[in-house]
Amino acid sequence: MKKNIMTMCVAIALVLGGMTMAFAEEPTPAPVVAVDPTATNLSVTYKSASEVLPPMPVKPESLNDVKAVTAYLAAVDAYTKAAQKYIDGTTNDLNKIVAQRNLAVQNANKVVEECNVFLEANKKQK
Secondary structure: OHHHHHHHHHHHHHHHHHHHHHOOOOOOOOOOOOOOOOOOOOOOOOOOHHHHOOOOOOOOOOOOOHHHHHHHHHHHHHHHHHHHHHHHHHHHHHHHHHHHHHHHHHHHHHHHHHHHHHHHHHHHHO
């Protein structure tokens, strides 16, 4: 009897706990900014990871073949080093792109601000 009561209490607690989650307010999604999906400033196609990285290492049949295990470990090491170099290069490229994008945004905002000041000043002269 005590076991049934405890089971019922746990079930009720789980249901009530789940109900609070069901009534929780969903986060408001960020507004979608319209971006031209065809716009690019890249003059060449960016190399994909599959184009740059060596073939993925293939594990040996067993640990008994020392030569195969050694070759596998060397291939894993070479692959991870190549992947890290690609990741670092991509990160550096993205940082440069973001910096240039931010500069373009700042310049565009400055141009719009100057235009607004110019128009406001000429509006007052009339």
